[in-house]
Amino acid sequence: MTFVELPGAVPRAGVAVPPSPTARARTVRFTGSGRAYLRLLARGAVLLALTLGIYRFWLTTDMRRFLWVNTEVDGDSLEYTGTAIELLIGFLIGMAILVPLYVGLFVLALNLGVIGQFIGILAFPVLAYLGHFAIYRARRYRLTRTVYRGIRFHQGGSALLYAVYALLWWILIIVTLGLAYPFAQASLERFKMKHTYFGNLRGRFDGSGFRLFWRGLSMWLAVVGPLIAAIVIPIAAIDWSNAATAFSSDPEAFMRRLTTANPDLVKTFGIAIAVANLSIMFAVLLYPVFQAVVMRWWIEGLRIGDVAIGSQLSVGTIYYGYVRFVGWSLLFSLVVVIAGVIGAIALVGLGLSFGSKQTTEIVGTIGAVGLYVIVMLGYSTIYQVTAKLTLWRHAVESATIGNLAALTDVKAEGVPSSALGEGLADALNVGGI
DSSP: OEEOOOTTOOOOTTOOOOOOSSOOOEEEEEOOOHHHHHHHHHHHHHHHHHTTTTTHHHHHHHHHHHHHHTEEETTEEEEEOOOHHHHHHHHHHHHHHHHHHHHHHHHHHHHSHHHHHHHHHHHHHHHHHHHHHHHHHHHHHHHHTEEETTEEEEEOSOHHHHHHHHHHHHHHHHHTTTTTHHHHHHHHHHHHHHTEEETTEEEEEOOOHHHHHHHHHHHHHHHHHHHHHHHHHHHHHSOHHHHHHHHHHOGGGHHHHHHHHOTTHHHHHHHHHHHHHHHHHHHHHHHHHHHHHHHHHHHHHEEETTEEEEEOOOHHHHHHHHHHHHHHHHHHHHHHHHHHHHHHHHHHHHHHHHOOHHHHHHHHHHHHHHHHHHHHHHHHHHHIIIIIHHHHHHHHHTEEEEOGGGGTTOOOOOOOOOSHHHHHHHHTTOOOO
């Protein structure tokens, strides 16, 4: 990533920008090695299996330290000051909050009849609200553990209010089949950046929801268009007047009578399924494009005081990471299949040697569970080293930053926040790096 003094960076009214007589390039780069990251994750995967997942707090901390310290800005690296113990304590507190909530909702749903069913439905928005609350608080935790040149990032604002906004936006996203997503992202990023600080320097987000909308509209049409067609095609093909008559006269024979009244119905449903599969194919193929477009749009909208950030992130680099993920995953799958066949043969031989069906079943069950754990951890490790690390590296190295001199007189502010948000996010499975 390269820092340059961008002539197009416009200062806010009333804010003096230090003069920049020369446009001196400043280097920002990612210095981490993929092999070193692989070793870190491979060791972590082994310890995760041995500790039944408890080591993940230490692994997450190690991953963040690796990514932060290898992101070098104008000769100085970022620093991550969080600890695994903080994450563990935050998770335990989060579980202490969530377990009684889960139990209470479960008991009420069982014992209150219709009201209980309503409470069961209400649990979804409640948990969604808690998830957004946790995401905002987790971001606060990570920012207050991120230090650059001795200055801490920090975040204010109400997590409760953010969760309300986020929940309402996601309802609108669902109702509009995703069309509201760009505007939701722009609104929520403005909320987050408005309350984000680097020392005493306040952030803001200048990204336009309409800009992201137009960049992603063709992808939306490619993915959602076939899905809508898959629903409309059978609806349009059915003779609904005869269908209503068939259902009212003999509900048990409804499908038979419906097929008789609409002889091409099976063919129509086959076409609809094929069109729906086309939507899934486009979603898979276009996901790296979508990720690159959103990441570039987000980076371009970031502002810290009068420091303006741009991006030249390309789709090809993101595809490269996912192609590597697919290739290494296929190779890993081949190794797993070979190991599984050898293990099955050995298990059969063990059963024949000992003649004990119970012993064979126990060993087989343990082997199957162990193989499942190895497969899941293996795919996760490959994904982090290929797709995720590629995204981080190229997002950093393709960025441009203007007016870096505005950071010269920043004063240290902010204090470390608790890890409760991280714990809730982890417990609700909405956490991230």
